[in-house]
Amino acid sequence: MKVALISYEVYPFAKVGGLADVVGALPKYLEKLATSPLVIMPKHKVVEVNAEKYSYKLEKVRESIEIPYLNTKEKFDIYYSKIPNTNVPIYFIENEYYFSSDDVYGGPDLAEQAIYFSAAVLETLKLIAPDVEIIHVNDWQTALIPVYLRTLYKDDPLYKKSSTVLTIHNLGYQGIFEPDYIKFSGLPESVLDINGIEFYGKINFLKGGILFADVINTVSPTYAQEIQTKEYGERLDGVLRLRSSDLYGILNGIDYEEYNPETDSRIYVNYSLREIEKKYENKQKLQEELGLPQGDLPVLGIITRLVDQKGLDILADVLRYILLMDVQFVLLGTGDKKYEEMFKKLEKEFPEKVSANITFDINLAQKIYAGSDMFLMPSRYEPCGLGQMYSLRYGTIPVVRYTGGLADTVKEYDEKTFKGNGFGFKEYSSAYLLKAIARAVDFYKNKKVHWRKLVENAMKTDLSWERSAKEYLKLYETAKNKKLQGR
Numbered sequence: 001m002k003v004a005l006i007s008y009e010v011y012p013f014a015k016v017g018g019l020a021d022v023v024g025a026l027p028k029y030l031e032k033l034a035t036s037p038l039v040i041m042p043k044h045k046v047v048e049v050n051a052e053k054y055s056y057k058l059e060k061v062r063e064s065i066e067i068p069y070l071n072t073k074e075k076f077d078i079y080y081s082k083i084p085n086t087n088v089p090i091y092f093i094e095n096e097y098y099f100s101s102d103d104v105y106g107g108p109d110l111a112e113q114a115i116y117f118s119a120a121v122l123e124t125l126k127l128i129a130p131d132v133e134i135i136h137v138n139d140w141q142t143a144l145i146p147v148y149l150r151t152l153y154k155d156d157p158l159y160k161k162s163s164t165v166l167t168i169h170n171l172g173y174q175g176i177f178e179p180d181y182i183k184f185s186g187l188p189e190s191v192l193d194i195n196g197i198e199f200y201g202k203i204n205f206l207k208g209g210i211l212f213a214d215v216i217n218t219v220s221p222t223y224a225q226e227i228q229t230k231e232y233g234e235r236l237d238g239v240l241r242l243r244s245s246d247l248y249g250i251l252n253g254i255d256y257e258e259y260n261p262e263t264d265s266r267i268y269v270n271y272s273l274r275e276i277e278k279k280y281e282n283k284q285k286l287q288e289e290l291g292l293p294q295g296d297l298p299v300l301g302i303i304t305r306l307v308d309q310k311g312l313d314i315l316a317d318v319l320r321y322i323l324l325m326d327v328q329f330v331l332l333g334t335g336d337k338k339y340e341e342m343f344k345k346l347e348k349e350f351p352e353k354v355s356a357n358i359t360f361d362i363n364l365a366q367k368i369y370a371g372s373d374m375f376l377m378p379s380r381y382e383p384c385g386l387g388q389m390y391s392l393r394y395g396t397i398p399v400v401r402y403t404g405g406l407a408d409t410v411k412e413y414d415e416k417t418f419k420g421n422g423f424g425f426k427e428y429s430s431a432y433l434l435k436a437i438a439r440a441v442d443f444y445k446n447k448k449v450h451w452r453k454l455v456e457n458a459m460k461t462d463l464s465w466e467r468s469a470k471e472y473l474k475l476y477e478t479a480k481n482k483k484l485q486g487r
């Protein structure tokens with residue numbers, strides 16, 4: 001089966017968040033299942049910058065392609081490379097005007113950029129993969145592709161056999177813009193309708209994908225249910241309920257080759273469950289690197305985009321109480337200024353206990369996953385969450401709010417049965433968060449046998465992509481059947 005995965009970010013070429021990890025890893029595992037995946041992304045500025053660091057070559061394969069129906073004369077080139085350590089081809093859409101910002105999600109006009117990219121993808125597939133069967137789009141930036149296929153490309157013989165899958169990685173980002181963009185897009189005015197991409201007088205790209213894709217999925221079974229409720233639906237719950245029978249939840253995996261404490265060259269000392277003492281060498285080295293006093297007190301790590309989604313407000317409410325418990329707190333993140341300043345202030349106030357690293361640093365991230373004892377994710381909502389999965393893999397115990405993918409991957413430890421791999425709470429409140437952390441700290445300090453068992457359970461949790469890639473394959477079959485039935 002020939003599958004094209006379309007994404008705005010793909011690891012290691014350009015990464016802002018979890019989306020890059022997913023689209024960087026899934027094709028690798030699809031390839032092992034005897035499908036022929038290919039990937040298309042924009043050639044952001046950082047793609048050139050990362051070429052040397054990750055040893056990949058970029059080769060220009062086509063140039064000066066026009067998109068006749070768009071209201072622009074901009075042309076694009078196509079570059080080619082391979083996803084490192086695989087045979088999976090990746091194509092880059094290059095256009096100086098749209099994709100040369102320093103920031104992957106920056107640039108002259110986000111709506112035009114997403115429209116341009118979506119249209120360029122369809123023109124590119126015609127040239128490089130006319131036999132494509134599944135076009136798998138991700139998030140709002142690529143969600144207009146199914147809309148184009150059902151309108152402007154409806155009678156195109158090359159797309160007669162292709163079905164579409166939309167994966168929603170985060171319903172909080174929908175791509176809502178002024179309706180005038182319809183002119184730029186070349187789409188028929190008829191799609192600007194309540195049964196199309198119209199949304200409270202504006203255009204909503206993600207809504208278009210939800211209504212026009214053959215099947216839709218999100219990145220965990222729990223989130224797939226949650227988004228159909230008013231509380232989590234971000235005003236699209238009604239539209240999602242309309243497509244309920246075509247809406248699936250597939251848990252992300254993590255790349256076991258890339259994220260393996262036994263071989264990861266980014267951490268201080270490699271370790272496995274058999275030599276778990278070496279994990280504590282990582283902790284000591286991390287404390288040393290971050291200028292924290294060394295000692296056997298629990299290190300609480302957090303690595304995140306600093307945005308409201310991640311539950312930082314309830315964490316802020318209780319951080320001072322948490323620090324009273326004789327723990328250290330290590331943060332890595334960038335994002336909203338209010339959070340950046342808050343954590344920096346806390347570091348100034350408690351230099352012996354807090355290390356606030358306001359930067360994006362993939363190597364330091366791995367050192368924190370390996371060197372911490374606990375990992376915090378008190379998210380307001382969490383479609384899947386990768387942080388808790390990486391921490392489990394590195395024997396670092398997650399303390400989470402049981403929502404979305406966090407509820408699907410972290411199970412409360414039960415000292416009677418010795419089962420469970422973490423701690424958590426359900427109600428979104430700082431008091432419950434504090435209680436969950438206190439429970440984790442109590443186990444760490446006073447119940448060493450249980451802690452050892454927790455670490456073991458964490459490291460043995462199955463989070464592999466093999467399992468998830470098989471589910472995606474099934475989803476692709478479902479999409480093909482839907483198309484045949486004439487959805």
Ligand SMILES: Nc1ncnc2c1ncn2[C@@H]1O[C@H](COP(=O)(O)OP(=O)(O)O[C@H]2O[C@H](CO)[C@@H](O)[C@H](O)[C@H]2O)[C@@H](O)[C@H]1O
Pocket residue numbers: 016017018019021022169170219252303304305332333334359360361362365382383384385386387388405
């Ligand atoms: N400052 C920093 N330095 C280095 N690395 C950093 C960093 N800040 C974040 N990261 C890394 O970015 C990734 C974050 O991934 P998550 O899945 O946890 O959240 P995100 O909200 O980005 O993803 C969205 O998409 C993914 C993929 O589907 C869903 O899992 C998730 O729930 C959804 O919100 C992790 O690999 C983390 O280590």
